[in-house]
Amino acid sequence: MNEEWVRRFAELAVRVGVNVQPGQGVVVSADVAQAEIARLVVERAYLAGARWVDVLWSDAVVRRSDLMHADLEALTADRPWALERTRSWTDDGIASIALVGTPDPALYAGIDPARMAAVRRQEAIAMQQAVMSEGWRWTVVTAPNADWATQVYGEPDVDRLWGVVAQAMRLDETDPVGAWRERSAALAARCAALDALQISELRYVGEGTDLTVGLLPDCRWTGGSTVDPGGVAYLPNIPTEEVFTSPDRRRADGVVRLTRPVVIAGQLVEDLRLTFADGRITEVSATTGADLVRSQLDTDPGARSLGEVALVDKESRIAQAGVVFHNTLFDENAGCHVAWGQSFPFAVDKGLELTPDERYALGLNNSSVHTDVVVGGDGLSVTATTPSGPVVLLRDDIWLLPAS
CATH class of the missing domain: 3.40.1830.10 (Thermophilic metalloprotease (M29))
Known part of the structure; x- marks a missing residue:
């Protein structure tokens, strides 16, 4: 060591x-x-x-x-x-x-x-x-x-x-702290560019995946470090390569095929495929762990709806490592992903000031679980629907949108 x-x-x-x-x-x-x-x-x-x-x-x-x-x-x-x-x-x-x-x-x-x-x-x-x-x-x-x-x-x-x-984790850099500040700034610039688009819908398309997810009006994208109410900056995940938001829990239709296995409650789930209709997961299949996924989806009413959509491109350091880490924190930062379960209150304007019931009425999800699963990698494209028409955000896992 x-x-x-x-x-x-x-x-x-x-x-x-x-x-x-x-x-x-x-x-x-x-x-x-x-x-x-x-x-x-x-x-x-x-x-x-x-x-x-x-x-x-x-x-x-x-x-x-x-x-x-x-x-x-x-x-x-x-x-x-x-x-x-x-x-x-x-x-x-x-x-x-x-x-x-x-x-x-x-x-x-x-x-x-x-x-x-x-x-x-x-x-x-x-x-x-x-x-x-x-x-x-x-x-x-x-x-x-x-x-x-x-x-x-x-x-x-x-x-x-x-x-x-x-x-x-950029521990190999001369100044890891400075390297993370630089990376956080780059992710923040991506978020600003996404916010400016006023995206109403995202479509993920790749081998075995064709999923359309609706976003909430004026939703906010988050990436890199965040700042607490006292003005102190912190980084919730290390490493992190994603920009993410919470979608409208009522709007998700299509199918996804996971491109990386996921560990749930200590067990490995492989080759997971999910079908969505009207915002809810309706079908589950996997070579291993399907029953565990179904059990988690039955935890509470919100477990079958999405709480997060996230974008990650192939320049991610985790993706470049060329390793399947069998660890959600690392693998979710190797490719685009979605998560079923709890939404992020800060994904909407003044969301932190609202009660859980008020957030739910807006379209955010409530659940005791939050499970990220990776759908990105070579061949994946993500297209945004905006007031000005469709905008391709990623093509073949390459980030196309200029930073704000």
């Missing part, structure tokens, strides 16, 4: 990801397999001036025991103390750093898909509302580990994985 890359990884999570401010509380979420990296993130957070840092440890093996032995009611029952904790964190204005990774999918083999998709709905919604309504600054960063390396390369070659992660 390259110690300099690990140090830069921790520095990016703290300084760029959540931009820890003096006197702020910080919550770090990590699996026990990421203990070494988590400890360094804690140290860097204190050096940045954090008042306190708490680590919420998880364990994929313990999770397997939960899924195998707890009854379904226990797996879905909301816990008052967890809801109160989320409220307390919001009142305190914390910074949240989530270190995520990809566990061994064989660990969950044979477990009932309905149990795998179990979610404590009110807890999930409270957490989503906190982060999507800018209740606190947050970032999600994927930390290399042996299980993840095994999925990518067939062997636990963590050093090799660190090499491509370092490239994707």
Whole structure:
């Protein structure tokens, strides 16, 4: 493991990801397999001036025991103390750093898909509302580990994985912080150009994909860093190569074929195909994991409708790595994607000031899930419908729209 890359990884999570401010509380979420990296993130957070840092440890093996032995009611029952904790964190204005990774999918083999998709709905919604309504600054960063390396390369070659992660996260740059500021500015310029088009519809066309999605009037595109109500900039995902918005949940028709597998609840879903009609997913097929997808889509009424559409071109560093990462944070930044489930409140003007019911009435989606799936890559084209006529945004995965 390259110690300099690990140090830069921790520095990016703290300084760029959540931009820890003096006197702020910080919550770090990590699996026990990421203990070494988590400890360094804690140290860097204190050096940045954090008042306190708490680590919420998880364990994929313990999770397997939960899924195998707890009854379904226990797996879905909301816990008052967890809801109160989320409220307390919001009142305190914390910074949240989530270190995520990809566990061994064989660990969950044979477990009932309905149990795998179990979610404590009110807890999930409270957490989503906190982060999507800018209740606190947050970032999600994927930390290399042996299980993840095994999925990518067939062997636990963590050093090799660190090499491509370092490239994707710009850890190989002389000044990674400066490199991310530059990339964020470029993504922001794309968003401004998209906003200026006043797009009413997007059409994704590629091999096995022909999907038309309606957008909301005056929707806003987001990409790169964002700014909290106090004026502090942060980067919710590292790495990120996307520009995205939330569509009209009522308008999606056609079919999509995933160009990359997706990991849902720790299990790999491959060759997924979805059919949409009148804004809802009506048919699901896959070579592996179809029942798990169907179980998640049955979580709540909003799970079958879209909450996000995103554009990524082949110049993405993740795409250029030429690796299927089997990790959503990385793979969603390798190509255009959509997500079923929860919408982003900030995707519409003054959306953060509206209640969930008011957002829903406008056409934004409400759900306790949010799952990104990649449809982009070689051969994909995306065309926008605008007041001035159709505009091709990407052709054969190449970005065509000039920056604003």
